[in-house]
Structures are given as C-alpha cells and as structure tokens.
Amino acid sequence: MPAPDSDTELREQPISRPRKIIHIDMDAFYASVEQRDNPELRGRPVAVGGSALRGVVAAASYEARRFGVRSAMPSVTAKRHCPELIFVKPRFDVYRAVSLQIREIFAEHTTLIEPLSLDEAYLDVTENRRNIPVATEIAEEIRARIRAETGLTASAGVSYNKFLAKLASDHNKPDGLYVITPKMGPLFVEALPVGKFHGIGPATAAKMQKLGIHTGADLRAQSLEFLQRHFGKAGHHYYWISRGVDERPVRPDRIRKSVGAENTFQTDLFALEEARTELLPIVAKVWRYCDGHGIRGRTVTLKVKYADFRIITRSRTLQVPVSGQAELERLSLALLEGVFPVQKGIRLLGVTLSSLDSEAGDDADSAPQLSLML
Structure with missing residues (x-):
C-alpha cells in the first residue's frame, strides 16, 4: 500500500458515516484457472510460469504452496522444494477474460470499484445498486456468483x-x-505483527523490529514525530493505520504512472553474476504485472541502494514500448552492468517501467511499487 499523498487522506476523526468496504481477492487465481480448465491438474502442485530449468514462478496452487513454493521464486528452487511440481505456461488472455467476468459481477452492486490487479479489487458498497444494507451479505452474494459463473473461489474482507x-x-x-x-x-491492528501489515515489506519490518516495534500496539505507542523521523513520509501513514484509521476513498479512476518492484537482500551483493541472478525475479514480477494488465512502457529504470544507503538510478528510454520480458531483462541487465565494479556492497535492487501506454489505464494505481518477497 503506498503512503498517502496528503494529510487529508488519513485523519484522526472518523468520517461522519462509516464506509462499507469489501476487498475481494481470488484464491491462487492463475493456478486455479489452470486447474479448472485441466482436470488432470486438480489436486496437484502447479506452478504457472517458468520451467523446471529456468525462469521464475508467476503463481502457485495451494497444493504447491504447502511445499513452500511461492510467486517470484526461481523455478529451480521451486522444483527443489517440490519435486512433483508441474509447470504450466501462463495464458494471460484467459486470465483477463475471467477477470472481466468477475468485474461484471462487481458492477451489478456498485460503480465504486478499484481494481488492484486481475485478481483483486476494492468495492465501496456504502451506497449500492441493490440497496442491500449489510456489506457482509453483498460479499457473500459476490463470492457465490463468482463460484457459480467461473468455477473459482474468492476470499473477501469486509470493513470500514x-x-x-x-x-x-x-x-x-x-x-x-x-x-x-x-x-x-x-484491537485487531494492535495484535498484528508489523510484518503482516499490507504495505510493510520485509526490509521495513526488519527496521521496525530493530527499533523495538514488533506489533501494531508497539507501532501505536510511537509518536508521529518519531515515525516520520525514521520512516519519512510513510511515518504519517503508519501512525494512523496503527490506530485502524484509513480514510482513503475507493477510486475507480486511478491512472498508473509506473510499475516497479524491488528487493532488499539479507547479504550485500558484490559480484555482477550474483546481482544478475537477484535482478531477474524482480524483472519477471514487473513484466508479469504489465503483461497481465496490457501495460507497456518505454522507460526502464534501475535502482541501486548500496550498503551505506546511497541510492543511484540509471535509465534508458526507447522510441517504442518494451516488447517483452526478454527485452526488459536485456535492458535491465545492461543498466546493471554499467554500475559494476562496485566499491560498496549492494543491499537493494529495483526495476521500474514508466512512460506507460496502458490498455487498462484505470485498473491501476498511481506510481506504485510492487512488493517482492523472495
């Protein structure tokens, strides 16, 4: 979750009438579609994307997750975790078609739909087309319709x-x-480990823990000044969500300006080859999102944070949009090679695609950063 852009987005006082917000998240979406369409895959560990020898996992079925297989995991590692893992080539045209079916179900209840990706969205049902007063009832109806019309399952969260x-x-x-x-x-937020907060990644969670912040209650105990001093602009956001306060509206008209992903490493990187290995899953995650949303971009930016926390960026802009994952890899790796040899170890790498030409512009957030957990 990006930090809010202004103090007006998160306020201490609740709005006069509590909102009724539903978050719908499809269960193992890509893998579930593949299992639905191929009975031989049902009940078996499935990885969408990659192969037994190279690439990364785009999505994993729940049967595969039980072995520790996760999205963005190198395929070789996934196969080592689960020798019986079945790799399936992604079919993004099918995933997009199913996503549109699901959005049509949402639209029967509300016009305030904020898609986050092909498989999840926020809905504001405070005022809804069927005048159903209980948001939980709407969520149950949506889940039932998704199951009946697509053969897939969805999980839902309902809150204010x-x-x-x-x-x-x-x-x-x-x-x-x-x-x-x-x-x-x-109370729910107080008991939650900070690593479970949506929008707080492994690096930020580790920093919080070094400061003695382990749970929502610990976060709430900190002053706004303390959080802003240690976390910058995001400190304001953390201050309010630790109190269960978040007044950002559901926005159906968001425009995406860039798509990016980054990862902070447990051990600093010094060799080009190990940096190349770590960069590839980041590139794959960016491209997976772009391909799934029909998004293309012309500018590739590499972000490098060194052990002393100095950050540099290197960019290249093309005349035409990047054509595929292989080209994005080639451009990103060329930018990476340009920063070697390094005097300081590298603690973080990131890749961003911007100057976007989107076929689904209102499906995305403004200047997002995708969370990449390896």
Missing part, C-alpha cells in the same frame, strides 16, 4: 476502510470471509 478490508480478506484464505467491525478495528 481499505486497510482493514485488505487484512480481513487474508484472514480466512482460501475461500473465506472475515469481517472487521469499527469496534474490532483498533
């Missing part, structure tokens, strides 16, 4: 703001529903 609705949808996965009421909200 986006932050808590997102947390709630993760609470009973897969095929579950969880409700966080205004009375429950602050």
Whole structure:
C-alpha cells in the first residue's frame, strides 16, 4: 500500500458515516484457472510460469504452496522444494477474460470499484445498486456468483476502510470471509505483527523490529514525530493505520504512472553474476504485472541502494514500448552492468517501467511499487 499523498487522506476523526468496504481477492487465481480448465491438474502442485530449468514462478496452487513454493521464486528452487511440481505456461488472455467476468459481477452492486490487479479489487458498497444494507451479505452474494459463473473461489474482507478490508480478506484464505467491525478495528491492528501489515515489506519490518516495534500496539505507542523521523513520509501513514484509521476513498479512476518492484537482500551483493541472478525475479514480477494488465512502457529504470544507503538510478528510454520480458531483462541487465565494479556492497535492487501506454489505464494505481518477497 503506498503512503498517502496528503494529510487529508488519513485523519484522526472518523468520517461522519462509516464506509462499507469489501476487498475481494481470488484464491491462487492463475493456478486455479489452470486447474479448472485441466482436470488432470486438480489436486496437484502447479506452478504457472517458468520451467523446471529456468525462469521464475508467476503463481502457485495451494497444493504447491504447502511445499513452500511461492510467486517470484526461481523455478529451480521451486522444483527443489517440490519435486512433483508441474509447470504450466501462463495464458494471460484467459486470465483477463475471467477477470472481466468477475468485474461484471462487481458492477451489478456498485460503480465504486478499484481494481488492484486481475485478481483483486476494492468495492465501496456504502451506497449500492441493490440497496442491500449489510456489506457482509453483498460479499457473500459476490463470492457465490463468482463460484457459480467461473468455477473459482474468492476470499473477501469486509470493513470500514481499505486497510482493514485488505487484512480481513487474508484472514480466512482460501475461500473465506472475515469481517472487521469499527469496534474490532483498533484491537485487531494492535495484535498484528508489523510484518503482516499490507504495505510493510520485509526490509521495513526488519527496521521496525530493530527499533523495538514488533506489533501494531508497539507501532501505536510511537509518536508521529518519531515515525516520520525514521520512516519519512510513510511515518504519517503508519501512525494512523496503527490506530485502524484509513480514510482513503475507493477510486475507480486511478491512472498508473509506473510499475516497479524491488528487493532488499539479507547479504550485500558484490559480484555482477550474483546481482544478475537477484535482478531477474524482480524483472519477471514487473513484466508479469504489465503483461497481465496490457501495460507497456518505454522507460526502464534501475535502482541501486548500496550498503551505506546511497541510492543511484540509471535509465534508458526507447522510441517504442518494451516488447517483452526478454527485452526488459536485456535492458535491465545492461543498466546493471554499467554500475559494476562496485566499491560498496549492494543491499537493494529495483526495476521500474514508466512512460506507460496502458490498455487498462484505470485498473491501476498511481506510481506504485510492487512488493517482492523472495
């Protein structure tokens, strides 16, 4: 979750009438579509994307996840975790078609739909087309319709703001529903480890833990000044979500300016070859999102953070959009090679694609950063 752009987006006082927000998240979407369409894959560990010898996993079925297989994991590692893993080539045209089916179901209930990707979205049902007063009832109806019309399962979170609705949808996965009421909200956040907060990645969670911040209660105990001093602009965001406060509206008209992903490493990188190996899953995640949303871009930017926290960026802009993952890899690796040899170890690498030409511009966020957990 990006930090809010202004102080007006998160306020201490609740809005006069609590919103009713639903977060719908499809369960292992790509892998579930493949299992639906191929009965031989049902009940078996499936990885979408990659192969037994190279590439990275784009998505994993729940059967594969039980072995520790995760998205963005190198395929070789995934196969080592799960020798019986079946690799399936992605079919993004099919995933997009199913996503449109699901959005049509959403649209029967509300016009306030904020898609985050092909498989998840926020819905504001405070005022809804069917005048159903209980958001939980709407969520149950949507889940039932998705199952009946697509043969797939979805998890849902219901709450009075986006932050808590997102947390709630993760609470009973897969095929579950969880409700966080205004009375429950602050207590729910207090008990949650900071690493479970949507928008707080491994690096930020580790930094918080070094500061003695392990749970939402610990985060809430910090002053706004303390959080801003240690986390910059994001400190304001952390201050309010630790209190269960998030007044960002559901926005159906967002325009994406860039797509990026980055990863902070446990051990600093000094060799070009190990840096190349670490960069490839980051590139794959960026391209997977772009390809899944029909997004193309002309500018590739490499971000490098050194052990002393100095950050540099290197960019290249083409005359035409990047044509595929292989080209994005080639451009990113060329930028990486330009920063070697290094005097200081590299603690973070990131890749961003911008100057976008989107076929689905309102499906995405403004200047997002995708979370990459390896």
